[in-house]
Amino acid sequence: MRNIKLTIEYDGARYLGWQRLGDSEKTIQGKIENVLKQLTGTEIEIIGSGRTDAGTHARGQVANFKTDKTIPVAEMLEFLNRYLPRDIVVKKVEEVPERFHARYNAVGKKYSYFVWNDAIPTAFERHHSFQVSQKLDMELMNEACQKLIGKHDFIGFSALKKTKKSTVRTIEELSIQREGHMLHFTFVGDGFLYKMVRIIMGTLLEIGSGSRSVETIDEIFAQKVRSEAGETVPAQGLFLDEVYY
Known part of the structure; x- marks a missing residue:
């Protein structure tokens, strides 16, 4: 199983915050997970370094997810930025050690x-x-x-x-x-x-x-x-x- 780290930039003005909400599509996590599902053909859950509230922005939010797909990270980066809304940008995609956790490892x-x-x-x-x-x-x-x-x-x-x-x-x-x-x-x-x-x-x-x-x-x-x-x-x-x- 691969562990993939994302570094993300977003304008939070029109979103209800980072965390996915069951009754709304207007979250950063939800938007990214939907595009990753298109890319991999499987349900993907991303783990953020922490939640940001509705209206809050990010220049360097970090998240990670696990996948068994062999898609190159460069292809992931290109696909995400092609299909995400223009106010959400993935700046970097990296393969990291399996134990890396975007929230728990943050210092x-x-x-x-x-x-x-x-x-x-x-x-x-x-x-x-x-x-x-x-x-x-x-x-x-x-x-x-x-x-x-x-x-x-x-x-x-x-x-x-x-x-x-x-x-x-x-x-x-x-x-x-x-x-x-x-x-x-x-x-x-x-x-x-x-x-x-x-x-x-x-x-x-x-x-x-x-x-x-x-x-x-x-x-x-x-x-x-x-x-x-x-x-x-x-x-x-x-x-x-x-x-x-």
């Missing part, structure tokens, strides 16, 4: 979040950024970023209801770059809880707009309660850039 991820910081919206980036009209204080947001870097229990920055698993994660990088009106937030860490990046972003933007203080980061860590953190920002500004193995 870290890199995300980006884009904020259009101007009172006038952007026509071109409306599906790929979140507009914030009010002026944002970069110095305060950078100060808050420094508090979030490191190993912490991020349960207060998560939409998880209940879990028996550890909610301790390590953020290695949290930085902000400005290009004109666009702010680019970069997150690198060993893993991220459910909606963690979007909740951190909501908290940072509230700090930047002056509606909460930098010190509330410490309070959220101490209280470990979701309601203490900021709003969950929309998914359209979020990109999964890379998965580390």
Whole structure:
């Protein structure tokens, strides 16, 4: 049995997220599996490195699947990109060791979040950024970023209801770059809880707009309660850039 690894790029604007849904064809996983079924003549289940929510994008999502077909990887790549919708692109197809697992073997991820910081919206980036009209204080947001870097229990920055698993994660990088009106937030860490990046972003933007203080980061860590953190920002500004193995 062969184990095939896919590196995938997609614009999530018109999809209901990564995970296949029984009552909808508008998922990334479902679209790819349907094309693989055409290619192999068999039912294929792909395993993603993690789920992305409706509207979230990816530049480097990773998935794998098993097959006993002898189709060359170059042929798989060509077939997938010929028949997939144009907003889903397979960037690379590789044969990997049998034990490789896209989710369980991942040791870290890199995300980006884009904020259009101007009172006038952007026509071109409306599906790929979140507009914030009010002026944002970069110095305060950078100060808050420094508090979030490191190993912490991020349960207060998560939409998880209940879990028996550890909610301790390590953020290695949290930085902000400005290009004109666009702010680019970069997150690198060993893993991220459910909606963690979007909740951190909501908290940072509230700090930047002056509606909460930098010190509330410490309070959220101490209280470990979701309601203490900021709003969950929309998914359209979020990109999964890379998965580390």
